[in-house]
Amino acid sequence: xxxxxxxxxxxxxxxxxxxxxxxxxxxxxxxxxxxxxxxxxxxxxxxxxxxxxxxxxxxxxxxxxxxxxxxxxxxxxxxxxxxxxxxx
Amino acid sequence: xxxxxxxxxxxxxxxxxxxxxxxxxxxxxxxxxxxxxxxxxxxxxxxxxxxxxxxxxxxxxxxxxxxxxxxxxxxxxxxxxxxxx
Numbered sequence: 001x002x003x004x005x006x007x008x009x010x011x012x013x014x015x016x017x018x019x020x021x022x023x024x025x026x027x028x029x030x031x032x033x034x035x036x037x038x039x040x041x042x043x044x045x046x047x048x049x050x051x052x053x054x055x056x057x058x059x060x061x062x063x064x065x066x067x068x069x070x071x072x073x074x075x076x077x078x079x080x081x082x083x084x085x086x087x088x
Numbered sequence: 089x090x091x092x093x094x095x096x097x098x099x100x101x102x103x104x105x106x107x108x109x110x111x112x113x114x115x116x117x118x119x120x121x122x123x124x125x126x127x128x129x130x131x132x133x134x135x136x137x138x139x140x141x142x143x144x145x146x147x148x149x150x151x152x153x154x155x156x157x158x159x160x161x162x163x164x165x166x167x168x169x170x171x172x173x
Binding site for chain 1: 090093096097098099101102103104108112114122123124125126127128135136141143145148156157158159160
């Protein structure tokens, strides 16, 4: 599970049935300075987020369990972060 | 499982129902760089604690009481002592 920032949204013109109506966000990891790092990727989300939101993302098989019925995804936003308190 | 140091805490009000009431900590594995990793705290670890972090869906299920847990990163223990050759 990791922290990331929402940097955009993806809209699909055609998709498999399970993805119909699903919001998909573009996210990017953040580092200890809370700055963007690494490559952007696409994530499903349990609730719609806004661009710039810091989010909790599960990147694993369990990501599909954020949805009922389970969504065939390996990346899901499962929380919106208000604040990150880092030591030092 | 990885040995990590707790380097922070995440404050999150709006989150998946199965994350409600769970404490989420920022953890850093020894020698790992890159983006911030987080784990659900199953043991009341504090910032600075040396902890054991598992990536097991079963650990998520254990904490939530639900078989279909939406997360698998869990702090399962606080380390008192480490020895290695």
